Amino acid sequence: MAKEGFRRLVENNTTECMYMYILKILSEEPLHAYVIRKEMEERFGFRPGPVTAYKVLYDLKRDGLVVKRLEGRLKIYKITNKGKKELERVINFYKERINLLQ
Numbered sequence: 001m002a003k004e005g006f007r008r009l010v011e012n013n014t015t016e017c018m019y020m021y022i023l024k025i026l027s028e029e030p031l032h033a034y035v036i037r038k039e040m041e042e043r044f045g046f047r048p049g050p051v052t053a054y055k056v057l058y059d060l061k062r063d064g065l066v067v068k069r070l071e072g073r074l075k076i077y078k079i080t081n082k083g084k085k086e087l088e089r090v091i092n093f094y095k096e097r098i099n100l101l102q
Helices: 002-012 015-026 033-044 050-062 081-101
Strands: 066-071 074-079
Touching: 002 015, 015 033, 015 050, 015 066, 015 074, 015 081, 033 050, 033 074, 050 066, 050 074, 074 081
Parallel strands: none
Antiparallel strands: 066 074
């Protein structure tokens, strides 16, 4: 059970909640979706499928957490102030969880 439980914990906190990783990456600089996926793999150890990343970006845009602009043929995503506040909220949530578990 512990092995399966830990696998689910990892999945739930990576691919199932990838929005927080995208917001973190975009808090540092605006990027294209392909670069975001590459950064997620390099920095956080997992790479979502292309459709999944675009779906999350679409939802983030719909919710006003990111904006999209065209640079030539590339769609570049940038975090909004609302997105920065949401990222801060997520970070504080995880800090609270860690404190409770220590």
